[in-house]
Amino acid sequence: MPGNRFNAFTDYGIGIGLRAPHYDHILSRKPVVDWFEIISENFMIDGGRPLHILDQILEQYKVVQHGVSMYFGSAEKPDREHLRRLKQLVERTNTPWLSDHLCWGSVDGRYTHDLLPMPYTFEAARLTAQKIREVRDFLEIPIAVENVSSYAEFHVSEMTEWEFLIEVVERADCGILLDVNNIYVSSRNHNFDPLTYINSVPADRVAQIHIAGHSKFQKYILDTHDHPVIDPVWKLYDRAIQRAGHTATLLEWDDSIPSFQEVHREALKANRFLESKSLAVAV
Amino acid sequence: MKLLALQRAVARAVMQPLTRSERMQRKAPGGGRMGAYAARYIKRNDRLTSFERLEIYNRQYWFRVLGSLAEDFPGLRAVLGGQRFEAMCKAYLTECPSRSFTLRNLGAQLETWLGQNPRWLSDRRLLALDMVRLEWADIEAFDGQAKPALRSEDLREVDAAKLQLDIQQYVQLLDLHYPVDDLLLEVKHGDDTPDRASNAVQERRKRSKVRAVAKLEPEQIFLAVHRLDFSVYFRRIEPEEFALLGALRRGKTIERAIELAFRNTSVPAADRAAFVQHSFQTWAALGWFCQPEQTCAGTKSAKKEHGSKS
Numbered sequence: 001m002p003g004n005r006f007n008a009f010t011d012y013g014i015g016i017g018l019r020a021p022h023y024d025h026i027l028s029r030k031p032v033v034d035w036f037e038i039i040s041e042n043f044m045i046d047g048g049r050p051l052h053i054l055d056q057i058l059e060q061y062k063v064v065q066h067g068v069s070m071y072f073g074s075a076e077k078p079d080r081e082h083l084r085r086l087k088q089l090v091e092r093t094n095t096p097w098l099s100d101h102l103c104w105g106s107v108d109g110r111y112t113h114d115l116l117p118m119p120y121t122f123e124a125a126r127l128t129a130q131k132i133r134e135v136r137d138f139l140e141i142p143i144a145v146e147n148v149s150s151y152a153e154f155h156v157s158e159m160t161e162w163e164f165l166i167e168v169v170e171r172a173d174c175g176i177l178l179d180v181n182n183i184y185v186s187s188r189n190h191n192f193d194p195l196t197y198i199n200s201v202p203a204d205r206v207a208q209i210h211i212a213g214h215s216k217f218q219k220y221i222l223d224t225h226d227h228p229v230i231d232p233v234w235k236l237y238d239r240a241i242q243r244a245g246h247t248a249t250l251l252e253w254d255d256s257i258p259s260f261q262e263v264h265r266e267a268l269k270a271n272r273f274l275e276s277k278s279l280a281v282a283v
Numbered sequence: 284m285k286l287l288a289l290q291r292a293v294a295r296a297v298m299q300p301l302t303r304s305e306r307m308q309r310k311a312p313g314g315g316r317m318g319a320y321a322a323r324y325i326k327r328n329d330r331l332t333s334f335e336r337l338e339i340y341n342r343q344y345w346f347r348v349l350g351s352l353a354e355d356f357p358g359l360r361a362v363l364g365g366q367r368f369e370a371m372c373k374a375y376l377t378e379c380p381s382r383s384f385t386l387r388n389l390g391a392q393l394e395t396w397l398g399q400n401p402r403w404l405s406d407r408r409l410l411a412l413d414m415v416r417l418e419w420a421d422i423e424a425f426d427g428q429a430k431p432a433l434r435s436e437d438l439r440e441v442d443a444a445k446l447q448l449d450i451q452q453y454v455q456l457l458d459l460h461y462p463v464d465d466l467l468l469e470v471k472h473g474d475d476t477p478d479r480a481s482n483a484v485q486e487r488r489k490r491s492k493v494r495a496v497a498k499l500e501p502e503q504i505f506l507a508v509h510r511l512d513f514s515v516y517f518r519r520i521e522p523e524e525f526a527l528l529g530a531l532r533r534g535k536t537i538e539r540a541i542e543l544a545f546r547n548t549s550v551p552a553a554d555r556a557a558f559v560q561h562s563f564q565t566w567a568a569l570g571w572f573c574q575p576e577q578t579c580a581g582t583k584s585a586k587k588e589h590g591s592k593s
Contacts, residue, residue, distance in 0.1 A: 036363040041385050046428035047453065049513035069384040082384040106568075107290040111381040112297055112344050116290075124286050152336040153326045156284050191328065219330040220339070 003248075005206035006142050006175025008096035012062060012248035014274075017265045019253070023053050025260040033264065035062040037094070037250045041069055044085040063093045064176075064208070064248070067100035068109065070135060072145060073118045073128045074104040083138050090139055093127035097142040097207055099177040102128070102165060120157035120164035130170030136174065144207035145177035149185040149214070149223035162200045163187065175207035178244070180236040181229065181252075185214050185221045198239050206244040207283070211237055211270065213250040226255035228266050238273045246274055292324060297340045298380055300373050303336040305345075307338035310472045348376050351386045355422060356393070358414045358467040361492045362407055370523040371403040385427075390419060409460045410499065417463050419518075420455035427453030432570035438563060449575040450532045456509040456525060464517040469495050509591050511569060523548050524562055534575070 003009040013034030018026075025031070036057060046088075057063060061204050067086070070078065083119075090098065103115040118124050138141045147165055159167065169176055178201060187194035211234075213227030229251070241247055251267035295312040302308055311320035321333040328336075341379045353360060360368040379392045397404060404411040429451055438448075450456075467517055505525035507518045520528070523544045524538045530540035541559055552557055566572060 044385065045387070045426040048426035048429075048510060050426060052513050075290055079384055104290055106384075107287070107294045109382050110294065110296060110298070111384060112340075113347055113381060113386055114296070114297070114340060114343055116293065116340065119284075119286065119289055121286070127286060137418075151339040152333075153328075154289065154324055155326055156289065156324075189328075219335070222339075276395075 004175070004204060004207065006097060006144055006205055007248060008095050009250065010141055011065070011246065012208075014267050015062075015064070015248065015250045015272050016263055017066075017250065017252050017254065018057060018063070019257055021257050022260040022263070025197060026104075027053070027056055029260075031260065031264065033061060035127065035248070037064050037066045037252075038249060040065045040067040040086060040089055040098070043092075044082075044089055051092075058093060063087065063095060064250075065093055065095040065098045066146075067098065068115070068251075069113070070100040071105045072100060072102060072131050072135070074106045074125060074131075075204060076107065076109070078131060078135055078138075083135065087139055090141060095141065097144055097175065098139060099144040099146055099175075101148050101209060102145040102168060103148045113228055115148045117148065117152055117154075119154040120159045120161060122167070125164055125167040125171060127170050132168070132172035132174050136172075141170075142175055142207065144177040145169060145172075146177035146179050146210065147182050147186075148179075149182040149189075151189055151220055151222075151255075160192070161190075162197045166200065166202060169202070169205055174205075176201060176205045177208045177210060177239055178206050178211035178247075180240055181210065181212040181213070181214060181233050182223060184230075184233050184236055185223050188221045194236055194241060194248060195257065196235055201240075201243075201245040203245075206240070206247055208248045209237065209240055209252060210242070210250050210252055211267075224255055225252045229269070234269070234273070237270065240278070241273055249274070289324060292320075293337075293340075294321060295335055297344050298377075299341065300377055300423075301342065305342065307334065307341045345373075348381065348386075348389060349373070351389050352376075352393075355390050356415065356418045358418050358463065358470050359411060361470045362411045362414050362496055363403070363405075367403065367405070371397075374400070374403065377429065387422065390422070394419060407496075409501070410463065410496075413457075413459045413461045413463045414467065416457055417459070417467055417506070417508065420457055420506075421467075421515055424453045424455050424508045424510050427451070427455075427510070429453055429570070430511070430573035433567060433572040433574065435564055435567045438567060438572070441537070443541070446537050447534060447575050448531050448572045450528055451509075451571050451573055453510045454528075454571050456528055457506040457508065457530070458525060459504050459506060460501055461499055462504050463499075464504070464506055464519070466495055466499055468517070479580050507571075509569065509571065523550060523558065527559075527562065528566070529572075542579070 003011050015035035015037055016033060018038045020037040038054065043050055045051065101115050104119060105112045105114050105116050132143055132145065145168065147161065165176065183194045183197050187197065211229050212225045213229055215222045215224040215226065249270045251261050251263065288339065299308055307317060309317050311317040318334045321337040325333040325336050327333045349369060349372055364372060375393060375396050379396055381389050397412060399417060401408055434450065456519055473492060505520045505522055507520050509516055509518060527540050527544035530543045535543065545555055
């Protein structure tokens with residue numbers, strides 16, 4: 001599948017997150033990797049080593065930006081300084097699309113630095129979509145919003161999580177970064193069928209897919225990105241690409257990070273599923 | 284319920300300090316029971332109560348922000364000791380929660396806040412304040428802006444009476460009461476050793492840090508925290524160099540900066556020209572000089588301040 005308007009009609013293959021412990025390996029060995037995803041906030045700075053490393057990576061690899069603090073769902077205006085710095089970085093990386101989370105994390109200018117779950121209300125969907133549009137108009141690139149893992153649900157919710165996601169992306173006319181691990185984690189925490197979620201998502205809006213590992217506790221699952229991807233998550237991934245076709249896929253590994261080779265090997269397992277899908281048919 | 288009201292209520296609970304045993308408090312923000320507070324907003328499920336579900340976020344918040352400060356201020360932690368450092372961080376974050384999209388700026392107000400709350404510094408007040416200044420300077424030097432540097436040849440045949448130079452934003456000038464640069468390097472060296480070190484090794488390392496703090500005697504030093512080849516260095520400088528660089532940064536002409544630098548000096552008059560020449564050559568070689576920003580009238584404009592990134 002040649003991509004869609006939410007990922008600038010690209011065909012990016014399988015990437016991994018660019019993380020500091022792998023810098024030396026990547027720059028010295030120059031491994032073949034389809035693309036790297038960077039955490040935008042790590043590079044929204046004025047100078048120094050992080051930007052120097054990024055510039056070297058950009059000389060050889062395709063890079064896509066992924067943010068963790070835009071907080072589309074926070075009931076406050078986007079931070080102008082944040083937007084200014086983000087745009088500078090977008091101009092530096094030429095990222096074809098940009099993603100951040102469908103969540104909130106700040107209120108009255110105070111930041112929790114967490115991805116807090118949304119109340120699934122029509123008011124929240126309207127405000128969130130409006131903010132996504134504002135950010136996209138400022139940055140002038142396609143935006144994809146990522147479903148988060150969650151551990152709490154609000155009484156005020158008026159719809160399911162996937163109905164809320166659809167409400168937001170259609171109002172904002174934006175893409176989806178479908179995190180299949182997050183769907184799995186939330187499905188276990190909130191007792192829903194993850195396949196119902198995946199089958200409900202508008203496949204033509206899926207710009208990118210995230211896969212990752214997580215940690216199981218006695219009463220809930222935590223999205224920790226510190227383990228390999230488990231089989232049930234691979235099955236969800238299989239179903240996602242059955243519907244969305246060959247989609248840019250990214251393995252996240254953020255804690256207890258193993259060697260570059262191990263992370264890359266884990267990401268390339270996605271090929272087992274991608275290679276068996278010749279054509280995408282959304283059903 | 285309106286989105287803003289819900290988010291304010293949840294954020295208040297999430298950002299409320301944990302108990303000593305790192306659990307969510309039983310008392311809700313503003314009084315009342317946290318169990319009832321959580322149940323007003325959050326559903327329970329077959330395994331977790333509303334309280335327990337909210338507590339996951341409460342704990343994640345504190346583990347994240349405390350971990351970030353511990354990572355950024357290992358020297359201050361060594362000076363205060365682990366327990367006092369953590370208690371101080373909780374008080375700081377309760378009064379000064381993050382107002383930036385990036386955790387990089389979490390400690391931006393710490394020096395000012397500690398100055399206003401010296402009870403956290405016990406008998407090592409000056410030492411602790413020096414350390415927090417050095418560690419924040421380290422952060423600023425690591426990723427501060429680097430403008431195109433002026434080299435020695437750019438400075439030849441300049442009119443010192445008129446010329447202004449700017450100092451790179453990443454060069455941080457510190458006037459300190461203690462040689463905390465040595466202490467911080469010792470602390471960081473200890474932290475660089477492998478994570479798999481045994482408990483005995485870790486205990487020895489901890490005792491070594493305590494000894495290093497205890498034996499540190501006051502000694503005024505002047506320090507330039509700067510960056511070279513993308514690594515941060517602590518460079519001790521003479522008082523005259525500190526004064527000269529500071530005057531240049533404040534927008535003084537080279538001639539006036541030199542006058543100010545030697546106002547209270549022990550450098551003999553006959554040696555000053557050579558001192559200045561050597562200093563300028565060194566700083567130019569390090570890339571510390573850059574062109575000042577021009578205003579509409581062609582004069583120096585206001586410099587970007589550290590606080591502007593907070």
